[in-house]
Amino acid sequence: MFDAEGHLLVWNKRYLEIFGLAADQLWVGMFQRQILETLVALGRYAPGFTVDNLSEGTRISLVQGQATSILRELADGRTVSATHRAMSGGGWVATFEDVTERRRNEERITYMARHDALTDLPNRVALHEIGATLLAQLGPGQILAVLCLDLDRFKPVNDGFGYAMGDTLLQCVAQRLQRHVPRRATVARMGGDEFVVLHPVETLADAEALARRLITAVSAPYDIDGSRLEIGMSVGIALSGDGDVAALLQNADLALHQSKSDGRGTSRVFEAxxxxxxxxxxxxxxxxxxxxxxxxxxxxxxxxxxLGSNDIVGLEALARWRHPERGLVSPAVFIPIAEETGLIVPLGEWVLRQACRDAARWPGHVRVAVNVSPHQLRQRTFATMVVSALAENAVDPRRLELEITESVLLEETDANLKTLHALRASGVRIAMDDFGTGYSSISYLRSFPFDKIKIDRSFVREIGEKPEAAAIIRAIIGLGQSLNMTTLVEGIETEGQRKAVLAEGADEMQGYLFSHPCPARDIDALFDGAHPRTEAA
Known part of the structure; x- marks a missing residue:
């Protein structure tokens, strides 16, 4: 604590421990600048930190009139958070916290959010960022080639040898692709057995030659755990023009489908x-x-x-389309179309109202969770609609949980914030869905009123097999606990996964281990302890 003239008044033992100071190196009345001079002279701060810029950081923080945390690197590699709070009578209180482990966890989570857990290649999120950068940096006469790669005959490997063998094969494919692309090319994994290569070229012939080289490399036999495996690869090519990265990927994907239709093992270039x-x-x-x-x-x-009691505490509502001719249409097919056309707004409202009607029939301790799209949240009447759906069915607002993803938060508009805060004030719970798969999940946890973090299934698959997978889960759960948020782990399919996330301190789980998604008429059977009758989801 310092007085208005910058004289030291009070300090504690923890401050001495953080900066490695002896008790006699500080005294009452010592100027703040003298303390900084001592720390710099002793080499406590990392290179680049001077008495002047440290003092300026304190001054700016106090002038702003609000407590602002400043991260400062120490010479031994630790990170300290410094917060300065002005006192009404003059002077200020400086608080220092060693945030090294928390920052490392956050950096690791951020890295995992942009990289595929299996192959360590950039994922879809990173690919869009890299692609935009490459487009902006194209030189005269250069074009950006986007190659969508899809493995042929991969499914028989998974079916015949198991998922572990399939995963190993994907890792081998990733390594081969990285070895055979030019230095400036980027290889990314989009998911499943689909990869993408971005590479600046001068002609279409350059892109086609690269595609042939990669097909040859990937199609060579693999010897894995004593088994000889042979697969192939099809390629779709798109070249930059007027479109952005998303358009290029879409065009390359169309060309890829044409390649597969033409007999696989070939490449095709997108045509209008x-x-x-x-x-x-x-x-x-x-x-x-x-x-x-x-x-x-x-x-x-x-x-x-x-996870502790194995009791049902909530139910996630999921839209299903029962087509009169096609049967159940996958949400992966119709949800993107609904999002693009705006039909997600009436569909989302129907799902929410139906979930409230169903919840009214079920035990009062059971919550219903409903996904909310960016289009819905942008509606000025969204909060009113939610409140009316609850009131019409006499459902306690605390039983409703709205799940939003980072696509909602990327806009970060005042209107979105106002809507979320209003809903939470009414008792509705707010959850971040698919945590860790987007742009900057961690920063949003402090900006939005979340009650729960739903850890994406992609982080769960390798838990119990690789120590780093458990470390990631542990870091996210620890982050949630420090922010007083419930943590739910998605995609639990085995008893081993359940035990692992329980041991890490997760609160809830969701996945096929307990139940597939099932019709509302079967939920009563779950409450009665009977095995649910599930349908194709």
Missing amino acids: QMDARARARLTLERELRDALTNGQFEVFYQPLVD
């Missing part, structure tokens, strides 16, 4: 006439509109389970 898929998409959009009008949607529910 490759619009069959687009026409099919328009058909699906029309049918989606009809489905909303004709009541073809229903809500399936997947239990959220308390």
